[in-house]
Amino acid sequence: IRSSELSNNEFRHCTYIKIGLSNQEVAEMLNVSSKTVEVARYRIKKKLNLSKEESLSRFIGSIS
Numbered sequence: 001i002r003s004s005e006l007s008n009n010e011f012r013h014c015t016y017i018k019i020g021l022s023n024q025e026v027a028e029m030l031n032v033s034s035k036t037v038e039v040a041r042y043r044i045k046k047k048l049n050l051s052k053e054e055s056l057s058r059f060i061g062s063i064s
Helices: 008-018 023-030 034-047 056-061
Strands: none
Touching: 008 023, 008 034, 008 056, 023 034, 034 056
């Protein structure tokens, strides 16, 4: 992932995904709705050019 593609907030979401937090857990930590977290993850997938069928969690998990 090139750093210029994602904002700091999006990198934070990727970190939460990498450590295995659910949308609900992230929402509670950030004091936002789970829908907000879903939208953030959707935008990250879009920036990374992942298809609907590709898993963002699996993609991020494969990065060391």
